[in-house]
Amino acid sequence: MITGPNGPTSTRGVVHMFPGQGDFSLTPLLRVLPRVPSLARALAEVFGEADTVAAEFGVAPIGPRLAAPPALGTGGSALGAVGPVLSTSGLAGESPGTVQLALFGVSVAVHRALEADGLRADRILAVSFGEIPALTAAGCCPIADGARLACRLGQLLTGAGGGMTLVGAAERRARRLLAEAGPGAGSVVVACVNHGAETVLSGSLAGLAEVESLAGRQGVAVQRLRLPFMSHHPALAREAGAFAHYARRLRLEPPRRPVYSVVAGRSYQRDTDLPRALSACLVRAFSLPAVLGPALAGASLVVEAGTGRTLTTSVRLATPHIGALAPVFDGEWPVPLPRPRPPCDPPGREDTRPRRTVTDARRSTTGERDS
Template structure:
């Protein structure tokens, strides 16, 4: 059995990697829970708050099920109401981050890929856990309501663009969504166009693997959903992060001048290239640690920046052994409360939550056959994948959609009742999501992107 590494982590040289969707399964988490007390504690703390928000989204509580004797799989959660799997991934990523910091791997900065911006910004104290959960669930609903798909190609960006051009008018709506590394890209589009591109790839001997996602992402066709997500985010309280958060989609750090709702919305429509942004995102770090249950983003770091040691504790193990000598001094509770503005979701005295300063798409995959870039990374056939098939609509508050300033047709689509197919083929309808400004547990929205004390 491999012994747990005792890494003498230097905070300034350590980066936490927050992956996008796709490379997410529950098996690695469940195996680690029984042997990692810090992870079990962090999971309980985080999901205690996430599950308070779940009913607003029509989602069943998740936390107790993750620690039950017969825990669900990611596939089980994906078959539930849209947004369920995103809530689970959000909570798990945040719990892994907290547990690793408790055990000594405190990060000087975060690198976030698409969906990963939401838990990264939450970890950087830009919003409460409750508001982070709202963002994660709402994003899942909006993406699922549109449909489409994504495919991993065993081709670099030049070859991928040439292939799309050769596929002709049948694939005209398929776009290059992200570049994982020099030999791997992800394309995204409506299903008929995506299938045409896949046929063209097969005819030319290019490996093509459909990702098990019931939606496309990093696609200009999601402009209406991006606008709706941006406007929804403006109803929540988002503040400048207290630790640097580097957005792979934006290609820069989020800071005091960043319009965070706009940045989050842009993750739905903007393509990105990991080889282009990762070197600056890592900022000279010596150690990069993945905050998910997979290893796709850590693999991308190895491919793009081989001089950086990349770890995926849950997927590859072992979990780093706690070492009190690495831990920074605990911050007094009163100081932590002042530093965090007394916001819910901040744990006084937790390393990194009170004394940081800071900066925040969909996930890339690094190894062949495992996606590394864009919105998702689990290929069809993987046990952790979301089912491909019927479109489910997102429950939404009509007033929220109206405030998004969308065309009547788009607003109507955004608020039509959510329907999710169950295992038995029955369809259930989710309750409408209340306006977060009137939710009792929600903080009043801020009209400024500047920090308020």
């Protein structure tokens, strides 16, 4: 058993979710990192390998800019403790592929840190760009090749143009907006359905602006995503072909643990054409509510291996019977504090006693109470 914010949870049936590019910010990472030494170690390890290929794409290494001396009282390294604080907006102004390299490395590091602290993933759920770190975590390729895929994808998408807009409405309502917006919005398509009240559109900037204007007049909330390109759009067929061609230059092995692709709507098998599957994420739309049931069948706990909580929110709405956590975004690292094992424990015996979390320990010393 492991103790999370909502009480004891079984560690069997654990799923790690790897998000796409639309929900990536370094701010939550900066906040939680000083309290989670395992995450600081994982970041150093992952970027120590990922940065070895950064120069191939004209990208400045990420790891050295994350490294900092140990912060007093934290027991670990503090991201951004010295020097300028990194941000995704700052990275977006650098060479194409920089943000993608950062997202790739952070996602793999969060996954590794969770596993180092006892939350091993029995299954992996991959969403869009998240397929690259997910397949890397599943043993399909070394970290250096995963970093290559991330950087190359960033280069291809940066030249594609367009953008993406989050609509605070169900898919049916979003499609009605598209129909009513007229021919000027003809390039805009439904790209992603996060849950019953949130849909993402993709297309030209002019088309998105027209839909956003109409939505505003009808009282529908919209928000342009901080992505300088569109994705999940059929117009990206050329970029998808180029990405598949590049991926075939690398040696991608079958996954060593189950990986469920939200875009493909199924688990990847030993004979899956992984380069083709990865490229499909550029052109194919997806609906999270439609796939979460089979993707999470038998799961007891789902943990987001990223810095946001969009996936966690979708899981909580679609499958409320399954525990779902966004440990970096929420600042609640759901793992036990280390404590010595009794010397008389026989080898291999599982300790099932409830353990305190980092959050529980902080509350016991500060008098903090749940509201």
